[in-house]
Amino acid sequence: MVAEPSTPAAAFAGDANFTEPWSAQVRTLTRLRRHREALALLRHGDPSPPPHALALPSAAISCAALSLSSGISQIHALAAKRGLLPAADAYLLSALLTSYSRIGRLPLAHQLLDEMPLESTPHTTLRTAFNSVISGCALHALPAACFTVFRRMRAASVRFDAVTLLALVPAAPLSAVPQVHALAARAGLAAETSVANCLISTYARGGAAGAALARRVFDEMPLASRDLVSWNAVLSAHAQNGLAVDALELYRRMRGPDGGGVEPDAVTLVGVLSSCAHQGARGMGFDIERYVRERLPSFRTNVQLCNALINFHARCGSLPRAQRLFDEMLRRSIVSWTALITGYGMHGHGDIAVSLFERMVSEGIRPDNVAMVGLLSACSHAGMYDEGRRYFSTMESAYKLQPTLEHYTCMVDLLGRAGRLEEARELISSMPMPADGAVWGALLGACKIHRNAELGEEAFEHIIELEPRNAGYYVLMSNIYTDTGQLDGVARVRTMMRERGLKKEPGCSYIEHKGRVHLFMADDHSHPQAKRIYELVIRLEQMVKEKPGARESGAAEGGEKEVAVQPLIGFHSEKLAVAFGLLNTEAGSEIVVIKNLRVCGDCHSFLKAVSGIANRAFLVRDASRFHRFKGGVCSCKDYW
DNA sequence: TTAGGGTTAG
Incomplete structure (x- = not known):
């Protein structure tokens, strides 16, 4: 084969500066990251x-x-032979320190540091040497060592700089980050863009409280110091910690005058799309996809961005688009597969999720814990008891994966929903770690479906120890008592809630129309079209009631579903949102509603019936899955 | 000529 001019060597010959000595060319090649060529030349x-x-x-x-x-x-030996060490050649020494640190030979790096004559070495060389070793310790996940070297640095009266902090801040235990932050501030370094960005992303690891601290650092940055990375870091801080609304608001600000003309990049969009997916912000997600296709034409080579788009579509009701993006990808990661598997699972297509999983495995991708959660929850939503159990029991032997709390939660849900409450209870007893609130909560949800107050009480006892402030579980227990006619139980749980000052999270649903979000709460009259909406709901209620067999009983119920305030005409938020959709959209189009809690049994049978009467399709995403109502039936087959 | 900040899936 004839060497093309684009091969690295030929390209270098072409752009080489031939007046430069060959040793300088080595340096150039290293800078260009053409390391093999650099060494060959040496x-x-x-x-x-x-x-x-x-x-x-x-x-x-x-x-x-x-x-x-x-x-x-x-190289080290050669340098020693030539008498260039310990500090005769500061650059060579720095390079050796950096190289040993990067490759993880930290004892050697320490040795070189020890050999440096502190008095005769220039201060900047000393600082670089310490920075190299601290960065090396950080790179090799030795946070304690970072601080040991840092203390030595300070003991030697070597001033630290921004580079020191960039290694040190992420190495600090979360509780100690504010102290390092204060140290940086005293040295006048905390306002530097790189340091502030680093503080933002480090605080972001500390949950919602950390996101608030990250936000403060961002807000305190002078406008002129904020760069794209600052926006990306603060946006991700919110996106990663479930603060989707704030993340989306930050994105709007970034695009407005506050953004100072900063254009988003793929990293920004990955964070925003994750929040759009979480929040069900379909309009904004669609806008972003348009932006991506117009402005980042090579997006198909960006695996993370494609994954974010797949996840967005899968969680926001456009499975075909998610599938198309997946098919178009040039290279896929396990995240691409997981996003799609989870999406099919949420739509109740457990069979497709299982076959995707098998295809993934046959293509040589070993599933990880997250992929297994997606698969098991897909089995659970589809009532695929045998498959779910089989995959769970072979996790360890087939894929070397130890089940985590989340896998146990899926399995308790799967077994419990399928009516195997005792089996679910036994699984909890067999767990190698203590069950958390979610595991017991899954059992409690199953007890609601199968009206088992006794086992429900046991689960509830554990839950109020583990998550005493989570009102949803109290509501669930109270509903179990209601269903089993134990009114004293209902009163007891309500008293507990009152004494503890707990309020049920209000149910809300929203629908997007012509670029605007229309939000509804239960019995909420604030919408400008409220009068027409309520009239329509009442009319539909009557039509449903008159339709024989339209409101069958026996639908599976469970989980933290909303309770109808009035059994006959409960103006739950999803009814209002769907009515708004019927009034404002054209026949034939699908009405998409996003809801924060689970759909209650009453609304579920109402929406089924109305989809038949009005001959319209409703796609409702509730807290755990999608329901697609069409022609009088729901895609969940009443199993949810 | 040396040290270096942001990203996805449940």
Whole structure:
């Protein structure tokens, strides 16, 4: 084959500066990350004049990049032989320190640091040397070592700088980050863009409270210091911690005058799409997809961005679009598969989820814990008891995966829903770790479906120990008592809630129309069209009532579903949202509603009946899955 | 010529 001019060597020959000595060319190649060529040139270059001044530091860095540990040792030995160490050649010393640190030979890095003459070495060289080792410790996940070296640095009266902090801040335990932050502020470094960005992303690891701290750092940054990374970091801080509304609001601000003309990049969009998916913000997600297709035409090569789009579509009701994106991807990761598997699971297509999973495995991708959660929950939503149990029991032998709390939650849900309450209870007893609120909550939900107050009480006892402030579980227990006619139980749970100051999270549903979000709460009259909406709901209620068999009983009920305030005409939010959709959209189009809680049995049978009467399709995403109502039936087959 | 900040799935 004829070498094309685009091959690395030929390209280098083409752009090489031939007036530059070959040792300087080594440096250039290292800078261009063409490490193999750099080392080849070092090996074959003219040995006189000696290459040490320019070539050796670069060669050490190239060795580290290629994990050539012995290469670094050889350069080190050569330097020692030539008398360039300990500190005669500061650059070579720095390069060796960096190389040893990057490759994880930290004892050697420490040794070099120890050998440095503190008095005669320039201060900046000392600082770089300490920074190299601290960064190396951070790179190799040795946070305690970072601080040990940092203390030595301070004991030696070497001033730290922004680079030191970029390694140190993420290495600090979350509880100690504010102290490092204060240290940075006292040194006048906390306002530097790189340091502030680093603080934002580190605080972001600390849940909702951390997101608030991250937000404060961002808000305190001078406008001129905020760059794209600052916006991305603060946006992700909210997106990662479930604060989707704030993340979307930040994105709007970024695009407005506050953004200072910063254009989003793929990283921004990944974060925003995740929040759109979480929040059901379909309009914004669609806008972003348009932006991606117009402005980032090579997006198909960006696996994370494609994954974010797949996840968005799968969770926002457009499975065909998610599937198309998946099919178009040039390279896929396990995340791509998981997003799609989870999406099919949420829509009740357990069979498709299972076959996707099998296809993934046959393509040589080993499932991870998250993929298994997606698969097991897909089985659970579809009532695929045998498959779910089989996959769960072979997790360890087939895929070397230890079941986590989330897998147990899926399995308790799967067994419980299928009516195997005792089996679910036994599974909890057999767990190698203590069950958490979610596991017991899954059992409680199953007890609601199967009206088992006794086992429900046991689950509830555990839950109020583990999650005493989660009102949803109290409502669930109270509903079990209602269903089993134990009114004293209902009163007891209500008293507990009152004494503890707990209020049920209000149910809300929303629908997007012509670029606007229309939000409804139960019995909410604030919408401008409220009068027409209520009239329509009442009319539909009457039509449903008159339709024989329209409101059958026996639908599976369970989980933290909303309770109808009035059994006959409960103006739950999803009814209002669907009525708004019927009044404002054209016949034939699908009405998509996003809801925060689970659909109650009453609304479920109402929506089924109305889909038949009005000959319209409603797609409702509730807290755990999608329901597609059409022609009088629901895609969940009343199993939810 | 040396040290370096942000991202996805349940």
